[in-house]
Amino acid sequence: MYYEILGQIRVSGRPGVSAPRARKVETLLAVLLAKNNQVVTTEHLIGAIWGDSPPARASAALYVYVSQLRKLLRGTEDGESPLVTSPHGYTLHVDADELDADRFTRTYQHGRALYRDRRYGQAATVLREASDLWRGPAFGGFVDSADVQTYAALLDESHLECLELLMETELLVGRHREIVGQLSALAKEHTLRETFYEYLMTALLRSNRRAEALETFASARQHLVRQLGIEPGVSLRRLHHSILVNEMSDAV
8 A cells, every 4th residue: 555645645556546535534544644553542533533522422433434444445465454453443554665754754864864965966856856745735734633733744844844955955056047936936835934035035146136036035024024023034134135235145
């Protein structure tokens, strides 16, 4: 099996790609994936699915959802379900190469190691591979479970860190023109992430688009002041000043 949570939840197997249709089955799968290879108690799953107001026959209903999930996960070659029942609850067994989030983490860490070794060309390639695994917010923005929200927040933050390092590395290898479009989109999507503004300004400046670089700073300042009531940080202000005095920044 192959599980995808870097975007809408999907499951791939011999029958093809599928996704849970019922919301409660999706909740069950999401929690088991967030706690993969761990025993998740029946009580915990009931709380995740129904919150503080479970039905009178919640355990029986959970059993039905587990059965539906097992049908969704059919297709393993040996015929055994990866969803295992134990005396205390359920465990979803996920191998090392079966979860896209684990693959992302390994690839991102490899890219970071290459960056630390100053092998910037290779680092950019690997970091791009890690970033390309994402199809949208982790778990598709799923909000029904605190377990899933916590895990998703960690994954989403790692994704942003990966994108920041990728953009920095692309600048280091001289691909400033190629990444202007992506940096512009990232700055618009993450309006409080100063690093994306800084890298966009740098890429624009190196592409002889000085006026647009100054407009980017003005946009960054506007968002920060309006939303947080603060001025841009020292690094962004220093870059802005260097552009004003017509100096090429060496910050990146």
